[in-house]
Amino acid sequence: MLKPLGDRIVIELIEAEEKTLSGIVLPDSAKEKPQEGKVIAAGTGRVLENGQRVDLEVKEGDRIIFSKYAGTEVKYEGNEYLILRETDVLAIIG
Amino acid sequence: MLKPLGDRIVIELIEAEEKTLSGIVLPDSAKEKPQEGKVIAAGTGRVLENGQRVDLEVKEGDRIIFSKYAGTEVKYEGNEYLILRETDVLAIIG
Amino acid sequence: MLKPLGDRIVIELIEAEEKTLSGIVLPDSAKEKPQEGKVIAAGTGRVLENGQRVDLEVKEGDRIIFSKYAGTEVKYEGNEYLILRETDVLAIIG
Amino acid sequence: MLKPLGDRIVIELIEAEEKTLSGIVLPDSAKEKPQEGKVIAAGTGRVLENGQRVDLEVKEGDRIIFSKYAGTEVKYEGNEYLILRETDVLAIIG
Amino acid sequence: MLKPLGDRIVIELIEAEEKTLSGIVLPDSAKEKPQEGKVIAAGTGRVLENGQRVDLEVKEGDRIIFSKYAGTEVKYEGNEYLILRETDVLAIIG
Amino acid sequence: MLKPLGDRIVIELIEAEEKTLSGIVLPDSAKEKPQEGKVIAAGTGRVLENGQRVDLEVKEGDRIIFSKYAGTEVKYEGNEYLILRETDVLAIIG
Amino acid sequence: MLKPLGDRIVIELIEAEEKTLSGIVLPDSAKEKPQEGKVIAAGTGRVLENGQRVDLEVKEGDRIIFSKYAGTEVKYEGNEYLILRETDVLAIIG
DSSP: OEEEOTTEEEEEEOOTTTHHHHTEEOOTTOSSOOEEEEEEEEOSOEEOTTSOEEOOSOOTTOEEEEOTTOSEEEEETTEEEEEEEGGGEEEEEO | OEEEOTTEEEEEEOOGGGHHHHTEEOOTTOSSOOEEEEEEEEOSOEEOTTSOEEOOSOOTTOEEEEOTTOSEEEEETTEEEEEEEGGGEEEEEO | OEEEOTTEEEEEEOOTTTHHHHTEEOOTTOSSOOEEEEEEEEOSOEEOTTSOEEOOSOOTTOEEEEOTTOSEEEEETTEEEEEEEGGGEEEEEO | OEEEOTTEEEEEEOOTTTHHHHTEEOOTTOSSOOEEEEEEEEOSOEEOTTSOEEOOSOOTTOEEEEOTTOSEEEEETTEEEEEEEGGGEEEEEO | OEEEOTTEEEEEEOOTTTHHHHTEEOOTTOSSOOEEEEEEEEOSOEEOTTSOEEOOSOOTTOEEEEOTTOSEEEEETTEEEEEEEGGGEEEEEO | OEEEOTTEEEEEEOOTTTHHHHTEEOOTTOSSOOEEEEEEEEOSOEEOTTSOEEOOSOOTTOEEEEOTTOSEEEEETTEEEEEEEGGGEEEEEO | OEEEOTTEEEEEEOOGGGHHHHTEEOOTTOSSOOEEEEEEEEOSOEEOTTSOEEOOSOOTTOEEEEOTTOSEEEEETTEEEEEEEGGGEEEEEO
């Protein structure tokens, strides 16, 4: 199991074809093409300068749209994941 | 439904022709051409270093002017949207 | 009506000729030529990291000098405006 | 009258010849040639993140040395002024 | 023994071949190839602006994935180590 | 008299020859050659975001080593001075 | 005696040959080659935005590894020293 740190999350990519299912289609023209994924694990949150820990808004299982060039690709136990910071998440698809 | 995170908002673009209705016309000469849109959804606000969450000033349904080069385009359930940060919003038209 | 957000202001430009009236003449030689304008609307102010909102110093109706390359031009109901941040305002003329 | 905002000040330039009077001579060799001026008006001070306003150290009437490339030139009622931030002031001549 | 300072950690690199054991395989295509390692020593944590010390999330013995270009290589008593900051750690493998 | 502001200090340069006296010799090879000087005047200190003023560590009369490319040269009443920020001071020679 | 300010430290370099003694060998391949040294003097610590002074972790007499390109070289009373900030120290060799 991959346990992301702090404000990071681990997501599984949802390829373009599946997108018609949840309705997200990325316009080719878009300068920056956001992508869709499913949250597999979320970090413990961000620590503020007053010592308080702020939980992440995204939860395990959420479908999200994120900025395409964000994150780092990793293969783990045969599956491909992307590790992002929450600030790269544009919206939750709900 | 698209649920933006933190200080982000989802807007629907209002094309140039419609603009005469609300009065906003973008001068071609302008170095940076602001655009007009309607707020579809607003994030939960910004978290300050003292842990306090500050609500966004823009609300669902507001007509706004924003900086042209800001945000990320997304198509969702056949509609085109732009996801911005509130700091890219110049003014509310009201 | 244009309602600027946060620390932004909406101003009406005062062209060069009118300037002799209020006394401001912009030296051509100046690397950065400040400009003069009248404040049409002022934002709600800046939110500090302790959650306090600090009002803007400029008020509606103030004549100001600002840095030439600042802000974004907008036409609204046939009039031309510039939307600036207060930090681009050099001084109030009064 | 020019009323500078926040941590800005308005100064009148003191040309090189006059400098022998107050003793400041700018070495040509100096990579960055500071300049001398007289403070005409001082802003209301800087607002800290805890909401406290810190007064400026320079006062109206002070003779100062400042970094040459700082500030913006303005002509007002026939006189030439420079509008600086206090952080560009190197020292008060007293 | 190497005692890292503040938010730094000392890790032992786990070479590619061993990776099949713990399941992490780095896709060649990935723009930024994360790497795997074992934590040998962890620093005392990060000091916040309110003076509080925040412990590191990673502990001695943890297997981690980190960004490839992060850290500084060191040889100590015949062994090769990498000294990183915790913010370069993407996830703990557990 | 030159009165530096905030975290600035005014120093008198101590030329290379004199250095053998206090023992500081600048190695030509050094990428960045620190220099030696005597503090003539020190500013009122740095104001923190909580409003507290922190006195400078250097005092009038201290001999210091500082980074060569720091500060601004000024001639005042026939003498040459350098105006630096305290953060450019590497050490006090005691 | 050299008294470093704030978060700075003065170290004596330990040349490559001696390194086999304490076990640190710098791999030539390393993009950034850390170096080893002995702490001669440590500054008074870092002042946080809440006014609190945080002592340095390194003490006089510690053997340390630091980033090669950090610091400024100084010769004092015939000896060569390097003046660094504590953040350039990778680890204490204990």
